[in-house]
Amino acid sequence: MNTRTLIASALALGFLAACSKPEPVVEAPRPVVVFTLASAQVAPAALYTGEVRARYESDLAFRIGGKIVERRVDVGAVVKPGQLLARLDPADAGLNAEAARAQLAAAENEFAYARAEVLRYRDLVAKNFVSRSVLDAKETAFRSATARVEQARAQASVAGRQAGYTSLLADQPGVITAVGAEVGQVVKDSAVVMKLARDGEREVLIAVPESRIGELKKAGRVEVRLWTQPDVALAGRVREIAPSADAATRTYAVRVSIVDPLPALQLGMTANVVLADAAASAGGLLVPITAVFEHGGASAVWVMQAEGELVKPVLRKVTVRQYREDGALISAGLTAGETIAAAGVNKIIAGQALRPVAPARPAAAPMAVRPGAAS
Known part of the structure; x- marks a missing residue:
């Protein structure tokens, strides 16, 4: 085979290789943050975290x-x-006290001299040795000396007290x-x-949004739970609600007195104040508010169906009973134990394979409630 034939064969093989279709690239499943609804029945509540403080x-x-x-x-x-x-x-306060005592001693000496002068001139006036006007001048000097003694005595007392204020x-x-x-x-x-x-009464200081102020004003007793002892419920009473909102957070400072504190209760501890929620008591599941989105004019969530290590999203319409500070309360459409997408719901496509990922931080425990649950 000559050189021309070899070159022609190489060019033909390169042309055929260029015309062949590339193999399709398989994309890795996208991650999705999931949230599993708890099956445990718990009391309906709105929860606020605060710090244990002294009332006074x-x-x-x-x-x-x-x-x-x-x-x-x-x-x-x-x-x-x-x-x-x-x-x-105490050096300066001591010197001031000594100066005040010296002024008092000088004033007392002037007082003693003025009193002796008055007594002597009264005797002279009685014998008509001096005029009445001279006695009046001496009595005026005596009254002035008396006032100076009182002033110096008061100043000495103040200086002595200030020496103790050190x-x-x-x-x-x-x-x-x-x-x-x-x-x-x-x-x-x-x-x-x-x-x-x-020492004495202890209370929990919490910050409450204005949407809850009305409920707090009507609440008789609330529940207080310490982070160190979450299973122990302490009776609380709303004692004070700030008359105005904080300029930065737009929340109201609320002080909840602990009626019967535990011996282990210490200042600075973290405590949760639980407020009964009438809307939650009707029944429902509390889900992250980022899991709910609008689809076709109705509220919906993505329910995840497991397929091996992956999951596939299925659209599910739900009924939202209430949007709360800690999530959305779902009254219909979900059951406890199901897993839903908790974030990025607007970018999910039905049927696509996704890789479930746990949230970076543990989410607040979902609240499954039923009618008549204990509060």
């Missing part, structure tokens, strides 16, 4: 300014009434929850140095 909290401060030379307690310390918490440098004492039993100044720091009078949470 005090800002502790020195009555005078000065340099802090000693701090006796730290955050979390349990204190008793009269216990020393911190102390200022010590910051606890006025109530409780727990120190914050420290705002350290040793060596110069503070002004009334500047907050510590925060004291008093």
Whole structure:
């Protein structure tokens, strides 16, 4: 075979290879975040997370300014009434007290001299040795000396009290929850140095949207559950609702008193306040709000049917009883135990193979409720 024949054969083979169809590329199944509806029956509720606080909290401060030379307690310390918490440098307050006492002594000396002068001139007037006008001048000086003594005595008392204000004492039993100044720091009078949470009643501070304020006002008692003991239900009572919303979050601060606190209840613990939900009590399943979308003028979800390790979506129309802060309450169309798509529902096509993926964070436990469930 000559060279021309070889070149022609190579060109023909290349042309045939270029004209052949490429093999189809198989796409990997797309991931989908799924959500499995719980089968357990639980009480219908709206849940708000808050922090355990003391009903009475005090800002502790020195009555005078000065340099802090000693701090006796730290955050979390349990204190008793009269216990020393911190102390200022007493030098300046001591000097002021000494100066006030010296002024009082000088005023008392002037008072004694003025009184002696009045007594002497009264005797002289009685004997007609001096005129009445001279006695009047001496009596005026005596009254002025009396007033100066009272003024100096009051100033000495204030200076003595201020010398005692260099010590910051606890006025109530409780727990120190914050420290705002350290040793060596110069503070002004009334500047907050510590925060004291008093012993006694405990409450949970929560933030509530305005759509729930009306229900809270009508609620008699609510339920409080600690994160450390979720199985123990504590009775709570709505004590205070803020008259105005927070400017940033647009929520209302609500304080819920714990009627009968546990011995293990500590300040700063996380607690859930459970509010009975009348709409949920009629029955339904709580699903993520991102799982529900509009299709053909009705609400729908994607129900996932398992096929080996993959799932296939099936469109299912549902009835939404209520859209809530924690999800959508479905009254018809779903049953407990089914798995639905929880995100990206508008990009799913019926029948396509998908790879189920658990959510990045554990979703809130779905709430399956039935009529007459215990609240």
